[in-house]
Amino acid sequence: MTASEPAPPTPTTPTATDADAATLFAELTGREPDGVWSAPGRANLIGEHTDYNEGFVLPFAIPFRTVAAVGVRDDARIRVASTFAEDAVEVALDDLDDLFPTPAGTSPRVPEWAAYPLGVAWALRQAGASGPGVDIAIASDVPVGAGLSSSAAIEGAAASALNDLWSAGLDRVALARIGRRAENEAVGAPTGIMDQMASMLGEPDAAIFLDCRTLDAALVPVGVAEAGLAILVMDTRVKHAHSTGGYRERRASCEKGAEIMGVPSLRDVSVDDLPRAAELMDDVTFRRVRHIVTENQRVLDTVRVLREDGARAIGDLLVASHASMRDDFEISVPELDTAVDAALAAGALGARMTGGGFGGAAIALIEQDAVKSVSDAVAAAFAASGFEAPAVFTVTPAAGAHRDV
Template sequence: MTTATEAGTAEATAPEAARTLFTALTGREPDGLWSAPGRVNLIGEHTDYNDGFVLPFAIPQRTVAAVGIRADDRSRVFVASTFADEPVEVALDELQELFPTAAGAEPGVAEWAAYPLGVAWALGQDGVRGPGVDIAIASDVPVGAGLSSSAAIEGATASALNDLWSAGLDRTALARIGRRAENEAVGAPTGIMDQMASMLGEPDAAIFLDCRSLETRLVPLGMAEAGLALLVMDTRVKHAHSTGGYGERRASCERGASIMGVPALRDLSVDDLPRAQELMDDVTFRRVRHVVTENQRVLDTVEVLRTRGARAIGDLLVASHASMRDDFEISVPELDTAVDAALAAGALGARMTGGGFGGAAIALVEQDAVQSVSDAVTAAFADAGFAAPTLFTVTPSAGAGRDA
């Protein structure tokens, strides 16, 4: 059997690699190519599963799914990926047994395969079924970098199955499908921000998302017009949302909401924090304080972008990082080094982005200072004895859809 690494080379673009892998493994052309982007969260971390506010945007890096309806009469999902050596084949009727439908539980397949198979399972839970399909996946979204490579897989797969199975679901419904796959099939207790950003992204705009109502509003960023760039600093410290640290933070948030007698931390304001401190142990209080103040920072960022522009949001980014470092305790030395070095080199603002425990940070920089800030971060990593980071700029981009 041709392996994924043989069929899809690192030099190929994601669409080329997905198509090549599909043809190598099936001997035919796919029915189409669908893709979905990763995302950068400008601000609003760990607020989504607390029914709060977030401000992400889709990035140019995308995951591509080459998909075709199977020619035989077997209702099976066959998935392969350029970042795995062996494909996985599962009967649609066996998906129910494959996934334990409990956050934190282990899926019955390799984690990478649980994302696309979980989407097929989640669609089936909603009564959507179709013929068996072959799926080949390739991606240029960095894995484990906090840029939501998982939601990109889910978005590409959901978009493809939505079309091929004639489900007729809108993008918000497909985002819900992706979240269910991640929560219940993969076992990662994440919110819906990543899936919504990947599905709903638009060029030159962030998505202001109310995670309780799922109402969205596009917020123009105008960074290029302002002479600014957003630099991603991938520490290359891998993380996984299905491991314990993420779940522990979520449990602390739920405990804090229960102590305060509210459905979710979304229902608290900064004015409630003194009472919360009286009622809670120190760790629970600091977790709550991060979420409550981060929600306010999201609202403040939206207002500042509207009234003063992107150049004025730097201090909010810095405050967000400090809160995640000190109160939520999800940063790591590499992330702190990236943020500190970028700021020392002249960045207007910087913060870690994503779930934490590794991944990437972002820095808002002058366009003509991208190289000098990048050089400063790289030097700081070398001085600290860390592996060299991966640095690149991103621009707000379009969401999921069919490409060919």
Template structure:
């Protein structure tokens, strides 16, 4: 058990006066490569990380059909009737949720789960207390970890018996329609289907997955996360604008999604589009190809061969998709300058974290160099830690 488990259990006891029925947890994720391709029906290659969100959950012994959610990140819990969920959600496009945003994640999961399994139940009242050691706003999908832990707990307690892919869909619906964040399904699938030492090659159109062994430790390497501590929020501005540009580009090309545009189509795309829309499209098209190339290199040559693709991915996000920040660029450039095999920002951008693929014996040297570069630039000190691919959700107690 971790400090997050202890905190979730303690909060539950404080809120309810008794012990929970159980503790469930789900991981955050790092996206190795494939950024903003998910909502374009493309390809991604994420993996679950050891940092997890814990939900302490218990069925209520009253018959009032209410749901209470509390979090160590919030001062006050939120309580609503289960039957009120259909009135609270979906959240109108561009609007703020009718409840505090943090509460919209677990409440949205409860709402989407009830709608996905109307013949199940009974959907008795529940109390939920949430704690996490997944850094928030760092591009490591703390939101999908909340959704995964909540969905796993309710799936068991409510007897809905849905599989991991179905629960990932529920998490995405909660994020899209309850929170109002226009994200794809990568984060939820990565969290729900994580396996040790394995990345998940996901086709975001078919939702077909294939495990891809990484062998990072075997290769004598580490994956270093550099959390810039610049917070981002998917439900606001820049992310929504990038998605709109992608949809415009697909419409101009006459295809359902940018998944259907090839590298060879880019010359025609450039003739048809304004410069900004074209560069957004070029990132998605080339990023999809980089994911496919990364999978092939991992299978044929191992993880040491993928560094150049990570670097190219970052350059594309910086220059074409314009979602990097000076802090992220500094993290990537510094890591590469002191010997990283590859580095890139990870997650939705506008802040968050970068990852660097480095020699196992170079963690301290790279970390020291990044800390020094941030200090020289006048940035806040970053948070640095290594990650390895980890398992998906499970019941812990």
């Protein structure tokens, strides 16, 4: 991989979501914003829960985006509003230190949605940035709770805006770190940095091969459309939350496993080390460790296969990844398994859950002309199981965070 950062993405044509954010800003302040910034959600092609274990991931930005219309105030206060919350939240910038960090195991002292942008402002100030008060109006079309990282999209849009308006001069990797700190310490969700890096560094038709230890990143062409394929997202509508106990328990198991193996993180455990790990660990801890170790290898294999043979050859790796998350890491749910199984039965080349698990979405790699047939098959399987109808749609790798207007 290379440590060089990809060129900044080209701003896109303003969208309806941009207009929604600008309209909300005008309603909030009576004037136009000083600018509009946006950042995308992400889907993860492969590499789940490896990020906080300093391993490898292969996410890509998706076309759904969160938009922040932002304007400078004449005082030292910050006010945030969104189209998905009834009331705005306003605090003095100097009071952010009283709100954050959020103690482990507790909820933020402000509504959780507001903790993301306010946490970004707090993390930027902790990093030495300063500037005037701001009003931030947020709108988004990133599905919430679907495992498509609506949270990182909020963080990326807010961080990009404040970086410009406060003249902080931070690069996109540094802004991803700011977003992760906001999520970890302001919101209290013990996530890794994959989501923020994908949202900041995304490029069209490319996935981001990220080393989560060094933060070296390389763009890997996916070539899905060129191969006559499509990526289908199957949102189960089972909402998940990173701040819930299941995520924390999995992370604790990984830390326990690394301690038993005498290494800084599970990044330092190889597939060849697994027989020794099995002798040293209880069954649950071993299976958690086995998922991380084999998932890291699957990411490396997927990158190699994409480069050598193209997207059509990665299906088996996606299937193996889902089985590992279902059986070893135990983060799938019946709806996710149903989506994956139905897509594969309908002809998908590969399918897996994506995101933190315990709900959210799965992805399937399918023929371009099979979008309707696979979508119908997934919907029929959900109906037969008595599940709520899923939301099914295609995505393509898209551009990362940038200023829109």
